[in-house]
Amino acid sequence: MVKARKFVFASIFDGEPKQSDFELQFEELPTLEDGDVLVETIYWSVDPYMRVQMPKLPVNSTMIGENIARVIESNDPKYPVGSYVWSFFGWRDLTIFNNNMDKKEKGGNHIPPYIVEPIANIPLSQRLASLGMTGLSAYFGLIELCAPKANETIVISGAAGAVGSIVGQIGKILNCRVVGVAGSAEKCRWLKEELNFDAAIDYKNENIEEALQRLAPNGIDVYFDNVGGELSSIVMSQMNEFGRVALCGAISTYNLKSDRTTNIPIQPIIIAKQLKVEGFIVNRWFMRWEEGVAKLSQWILAGQLKYRETISNGFDSLPTAFIGMLRGDNIGKALVKK
Known part of the structure; x- marks a missing residue:
């Protein structure tokens, strides 16, 4: 069986989060069934709202957050292998999801992922930043x-x-x-x-x-x-x-x-x-999402809108990147790359 890694919320934050507030766990993923899709996250976003929202969830919950992931195995034709999806998989490297509402979700995902098409001359990571x-x-x-x-x-x-x-x-x-x-x-x-x-x-x-x-x-x-x-x-x-x-x-x-x-x-x-x-x-503007993406993309490609990324490398760097973002160590968007 395939094993996924995930960071969980190990203890209630007392002031600034600490490394000990996060615990790395392993989870065995089942064999894919009809409609199941297996994705591997390639970018994680770390954002201030996560500091506010996590204490509202039970201890041992998977840390929340946005992701860009690549489909590596699929039993759903809407998500072909090699395509990229945006969703809220949280702090995990591998996730199985199924958009059939009659089945239980298997990987901690609570919002249906959607396909994101790469835009020429704009890095895919910007789907979590200027285009996210x-x-x-x-x-x-x-x-x-x-x-x-x-x-x-x-x-x-x-x-x-x-x-x-x-x-x-x-x-x-x-x-x-x-x-x-x-x-x-x-x-x-x-x-x-x-x-x-x-x-x-x-x-x-x-x-x-x-x-x-x-x-x-x-x-x-x-x-x-x-x-x-x-x-x-x-x-x-x-x-x-x-x-x-x-x-x-x-x-x-x-x-x-x-x-x-x-x-x-x-x-x-x-x-x-x-x-x-x-x-x-x-x-609140979710129904106008693509309108915003189109306008922001237009400004980026015209050179009117610039961006900067502060990227940490490797899944294990997620807690450090999150704590650093809360301290203001980043310039522009704070991201973690696989």
Whole structure:
């Protein structure tokens, strides 16, 4: 029998996840039956939402996450051998799935996989990045919720991350002034020199309030928030009336041992400035997925949208890559490659 490897959620996270919170296990896979498909994952995505969602699942659950996998054996003509699929197989290298609803799924997959066709001159890994949930979060979150207009000022927290870096570039395509907030001088240089951001703030070494007053002298019209916490309170306090805020993530709070924070209260700011603030999960636009992929692909192939990947190699590197991503070690999209 074929053995699959998987990492399970071994203990409840206490603050920042540790290597000991994950356990490598082996699972014997059965012989394929009618309609079964065996896939081998070639790319895993590591994302902040996983830190929030895993504690809601029982200990010993397989770690969740997106994958791009290759079909290596198939008893379903819809999934020919050699084709690639996107799905949520989680942290496992081999998975059997069956889309026949009358049969039990066998590999921990809970969302039907779909075939992804390679796009010429764009790496397949980007199906988990600029052409995946991260890119589509940037695209729909900015355009649908914030509706930026030319010459408006957009501020992005977590701007050197997978989502934030794309948000800023879309803002530039739409002729907005874009200010990114990131966690190092290197990241800020990348935003300005390679991605054409108008300005970038190193929040670890600069006074954010003073920097925003200098770099966004006409106030802030749109705030795309990937970080949360006190940083976001400071940004929102400098927004113009009727500004729009898209809440995509709150990574600064994910490793806190308590839900209580010392943030500046934001409710008075929202009321006084009459801000529109909306949180979102990208799946709400699932029926428009291919529309977003088509537009983002067009911008990439035209050279208007650039991307960067921080890739860790080997299945065993998944816990380290995940912990590093939460610390902000990555620039652009954090991925693990087989």
